[in-house]
Amino acid sequence: MLSDDELGRVIRAAREIRGPYGGIVELLALTAQRREEVAQMTWDELDLEKQVWTIPGTRTKNGKPHIVHLSDAAIRAIEARPRTGALVFATADRPFRNFVHSKPKLDKKAGVSGWRLHDLRRTAISGMARLGVAPHVADKILNHTAGTISGVAAVYQRHEFMAEREQALDAWARHVEEQSGVLR
Secondary structure: OOOHHHHHHHHHHHHHHOHHHHHHHHHHHHHOOOHHHHHOOEHHHEEOOOOEEEEOHHHOOOOOOEEEEOOHHHHHHHHOOOOOOOEOOEEOOEEOOOHHHHHHHHHHHHOOOOOOOOHHHHHHHHHHHHOOOOHHHHHHHHOOOOOOOOHHHHHHOOOOOHHHHHHHHHHHHHHHHHHHOOOO
16 A cells, blocks of 8 residues: 555656556556556546446456546546547557556656555555545445445445445545645
8 A cells, every 4th residue: 555645656657657557557546446447448438528437347357337436637637648549548559568567667756666556446445444435435436246235234235326436536536636746
């Protein structure tokens, strides 16, 4: 997990790097989604007007479609990408895959090491908890099926907590923007 200071340095470095990798890192920090889900994001999965990204079940770990609210900061990061094909983070019309070579460059620029991209997911959810986001809402943001609501309650509880997820991701984005010192 990254501290707020480290998160801010990573986001600033990602914005300086730009390109597919910089955008992926920024979206990972803002949405708490998985690396491959973000790297394989397509333009037709996005409804930028409604600020929603729908990840099809074929691309999620649990096989279930997942709706992700996109904060204003996430929308800006996406809109910064050129529309050159179906993929948002494409290199030569293929999903970005050069994580092994790109991460050390990011670490050097940010002055942060000893972390993995997956730590952005932990950082976001732990940060949201500090901001008062309830664990069951965090589970929905992460697309976890076996979460804090279990047993009989899990059988009957089918609410998706979309409004709460939106509030949580918007609050988290404001926090990330404050930490990065770059309010766009």
